[in-house]
Amino acid sequence: MIVEDVRREPTARGWRLSAAVRTGAARAPERLHFTVRGGDAEWLPERGDAFLAGLLMPAMSAGEDLVVDAPVSHRLLRSARTVMEIYTAWWEHLHKVRVTAGEPDEAQSGRGAVGLFFTLGVDCFYSLLGDGGRRSEPHHRPITDLLFVNFEQHTGPDHARLLDRVRLVADRSDCRAVVAETNLRAFTAPLVRWEDFHGAALGSTALALQGLLGRCLIAASFEYRHLPPFGSHPVLDHLWSSESLEIVHDGADATRAEKVARRLARSDLALQNLTVCWRSRPGHNCGACEKCLRTMIALELAGVLRRCATLPDELDLDRLRNVPMSSADNRDAMRETGRDAGACGRPDLAAAAELAANRYGPVPRTEAGR
Numbered sequence: 001m002i003v004e005d006v007r008r009e010p011t012a013r014g015w016r017l018s019a020a021v022r023t024g025a026a027r028a029p030e031r032l033h034f035t036v037r038g039g040d041a042e043w044l045p046e047r048g049d050a051f052l053a054g055l056l057m058p059a060m061s062a063g064e065d066l067v068v069d070a071p072v073s074h075r076l077l078r079s080a081r082t083v084m085e086i087y088t089a090w091w092e093h094l095h096k097v098r099v100t101a102g103e104p105d106e107a108q109s110g111r112g113a114v115g116l117f118f119t120l121g122v123d124c125f126y127s128l129l130g131d132g133g134r135r136s137e138p139h140h141r142p143i144t145d146l147l148f149v150n151f152e153q154h155t156g157p158d159h160a161r162l163l164d165r166v167r168l169v170a171d172r173s174d175c176r177a178v179v180a181e182t183n184l185r186a187f188t189a190p191l192v193r194w195e196d197f198h199g200a201a202l203g204s205t206a207l208a209l210q211g212l213l214g215r216c217l218i219a220a221s222f223e224y225r226h227l228p229p230f231g232s233h234p235v236l237d238h239l240w241s242s243e244s245l246e247i248v249h250d251g252a253d254a255t256r257a258e259k260v261a262r263r264l265a266r267s268d269l270a271l272q273n274l275t276v277c278w279r280s281r282p283g284h285n286c287g288a289c290e291k292c293l294r295t296m297i298a299l300e301l302a303g304v305l306r307r308c309a310t311l312p313d314e315l316d317l318d319r320l321r322n323v324p325m326s327s328a329d330n331r332d333a334m335r336e337t338g339r340d341a342g343a344c345g346r347p348d349l350a351a352a353a354e355l356a357a358n359r360y361g362p363v364p365r366t367e368a369g370r
Contacts, residue, residue, distance in 0.1 A: 001021065001022070001024070001055060001059040001060070001062065001064040001065070001066050001067070002021070002022040002023075002067045002069065003019045003020070003021055003032075003051045003055065003066075003067065003068045003070065004019065004020050004029075004069040004070075004116070005019060005020040005029075005067060005069075006018070006019040006023070006046055006047070006048055006051070006069075006070040006149075007019070007046065008041060008044050008045075008046050010041070010170060011035060012306075013037050013038070014035060014036045014037040014038050014039055014282070015039060015041050015043065015044050016033050016034070016035040016036075016038075016044070017033065017034045017035075017044040017045075017046070017050065017068070017208050018031045018032060018033035018034070019031065019032055019033075019048070019051050021055065021187075023062065024062065024064055025043075025062070026094070030187065030258050030322040031056075032051065032054070032182075032183060032184060032187050032362060033182060033183055034050060034180060034181075034182045034184075034204075034205060034208035034209075034248040035180060035181045035182065036178065036180045036181075036209065037178075037179045037180070038180075039178065039212070040211075040212075042111075042211045042212075043209055043211045043212040043312050044208055044209065044211060045210065045211045046070070047070055047071050047072065047104070047207075047210075047256075048068035048069070048070030048071060048072045048101055048102060048207075049072050049073050049076055049207040049208075049242055050204045050205070050207040050208035051068055051070070051204070052066065052068050052072050052077070052080065052099065052101060053076070053145055053200055053203045053204040053207055053240050054074060054184050054188070054189070054200060054201060054204035056080055056084070056099065056200065057082060057087060057094065057188075057192050057196070057197050057200055057229060058188045058191040058192055058197075059099075059190075059230040060084065060087060060088075060094040060095055060096065060097055060160055061093065061094055061232075062068060062093050062191055063096040063097065065097045065099070065100075066097055066098070066099045066100075067099075067100050067101070068099075068100070068101040068102065068145055069101075069102060070101070070102050071101075071102045071103060071105055072101035072102060072104065072105040073104060073242035073243055074104065074243070075241065075242055075243050076207070076240065076241070076242050077099065079240070079241070080099050081099075081238050082239055083200075083236065084096045084097070086235060086236060087313045090094050090196075090229035091196060091214055091229070093167070095108075098274060103194070105198075106249065111211070111212050111213075111214070112215075113144045113145050113149045113212050113213050113214060113215075113217040114134070114141050114142060114143050114144050114145065114213070114214065114215045114216070114217070115143070115145040115146075115178070115203075115206065115207075115209070115212075115213045115215070115217065116128060116131070116143045116146055116147065116216070116217040116219070117142070117147050117148075117149065117202050117216070117217070117218055117219065118146035118147060118148055118166060118169070118170075118284075119148065120162070120165060120166060120169065120273055120274060120275035120276075121219075121223065121224035121274070121275060121276045122221060122259055122260060122264060122274070122276060122295060122298070123219035123221055123251060123256075123259065124219040125259075125260075125263070125264055125267070125270045125274065126141065126219065126251050126254065126259040126263050127143075127219045127250045127251045128146070128169075128173060128218055129263040129264065129267055129270065130250075130251065130263060131143045131217075132173065138368060141215060143173075143175055143180050143217065144175055144176060144178070145175055145176045145177075145212070145213070146166060146169065146170045146173070146177050146178065147180065147183065147206075147216070148163065148166045148177065148178070148179050148180070148207070148210070149179050149180045149181070149201075149202070149205050150179070150180070150181040150182075151184065151201060152185065153181060153183060153186065153199075154282045155367040157281050158281045158282045158284060159283070161282075161283050162275065162283030163177075163179060163280045165273050165275065165283060166179070167271055168273065169269060172269055173269075176305055178186065178209070178212070180205055180208075180209070182201075182204075182205060184201050184204060184205075185201065188201075194231070195229070195230065195231055195255075195327060195329050196229075197231050197238075198231040198232060198237075199218065199230070199232030199233060199237055200231065200240070200250040202218050202232065202237075203218075203237065203239075203240025203247055204240070206240065206247055207240065207242060207244060207245065209317075210242060210244060210245040213244070213245055214244065214245060214246070215246045215247075215248065216245065216246070216247050216248070217250040218232050218234070218237045218247065218248070218249055218250065219250055219251050220234070220249055220250060220251040220252035221250065221333075222332075222333075223252050223253065223254055223258075224252050224253065226255075226332070226336055227252070228328075228329065228332050230329060232249065233247040233249065234252055236249075237249040238338075246301050254337070255299040255336055255337075255340050256283050256294060256295070256298050256338070256340070257297070257301050257302070257337060257339060257340035257341070257344070258332070259296075259298070260295075260298040260301070260302045260304070261301065261302040262309075264302075265299075265302040265303070265304045271307050271308045271309060272309045273309075273310065274295070274308055274310050274311070275310060276291050276292060276295045277291060278291055278317065279290050279291075279292075280296070285310050285311050287311050287312040288319060288323070289323065290323045290325050290330050290333075290334060290356070291330075291333075292323070293315070293319070293320050293323055293356075294333060294334060294337045294353075295311065296311055296312070296315050296336050297315065297320075297340075297341055297349050297353065298337065298340070299311070300315055300346075301340060301341060301344045301346060301349070301357055315349070317348065317349075317352045320352045320353065320356055321352045321355045321356055322348075322356070322359070325355050325356065325357070325359075331357040331358075332357075334353050334356055334357040335351050335354065335357045338350045338351075338353030338354045338357065341353060
């Protein structure tokens with residue numbers, strides 16, 4: 001897998017960093033891109049860091065050496081070896097490959113902004129609200145930018161309304177909204193499973209923007225007491241850092257229910273804008289998928305489900321018991337939610353969540369996303 005012709009170009013709405021990628025299976029190179037709306041050209045330095053991070057797992061899945069014909073951070077290149085050790089320990093279908101890259105001309109120096117990947121979900125709201133509570137602490141570097149990345153390449157009025165909501169939260173939080181788009185997910189989908197890959201995709205996007213960022217937070221999906229192999233993980237995320245960009249896995253100190261109870265339940269901004277669904281159209285919660293139902297349980301345990309403007313105000317236990325769950329990660333998350341419900345004195349919710357998690361046979365974690 002060869003990455004070449006890395007270039008930065010203006011677009012109608014901002015700037016684009018792209019590269020030609022040649023693989024053993026493709027007849028001709030295809031362009032992989034990261035595009036940011038507005039901003040400055042310097043936000044997207046012409047370097048290969050983002051492409052190394054974004055294509056390492058796909059190269060391992062394809063069994064192809066990765067060659068990046070562009071400057072790449074020495075720190076990132078060294079970390080790639082550790083990333084491959086972790087990946088191969090977790091997922092048997094991945095294999096270590098040789099990684100080579102160009103020498104960096106000089107250390108990249110960003111503008112020192114502090115970003116948080118932000119989707120209006122529970123995890124990123126927990127990080128954002130926690131940051132607000134720490135702003136008076138000495139030496140704290142507050143979040144300055146909320147980064148929304150359109151990995152699905154959505155368009156249309158629903159997507160526009162979602163972006164309006166992101167901008168509203170950013171404005172109310174004294175932050176800037178930075179909207180980016182990339183074809184990375186579609187580009188790599190034949191080779192990797194998104195649940196295994198999404199942390200690398202976030203790290204890759206942060207590296208594309210390292211002319212802006214000095215630090216970037218990735219909100220945790222799981223908590224320290226329960227850390228299954230997953231694409232975003234405290235042993236992985238920091239390994240995408242470069243000499244000038246620190247990437248941080250944030251918020252693994254709490255379960256989903258604890259995050260809601262500790263911070264989101266006290267925030268009208270979060271309860272009015274919470275968006276968690278991965279099944280329906282952009283910016284809309286279906287209220288019926290497993291992620292919506294897990295979130296509704298957390299809100300119910302905190303006593304604020306009826307105050308949440310974006311989800312149904314009542315839980316249907318029969319729907320919860322029978323909700324489809326397609327992966328082991330989903331079932332692990334539902335079991336964790338059930339444990340939280342039991343600890344909070346709600347055996348009805350605990351039993352329904354456990355039944356839902358046990359309805360389906362196991363899905364091997366080594367399954368590739370082909």
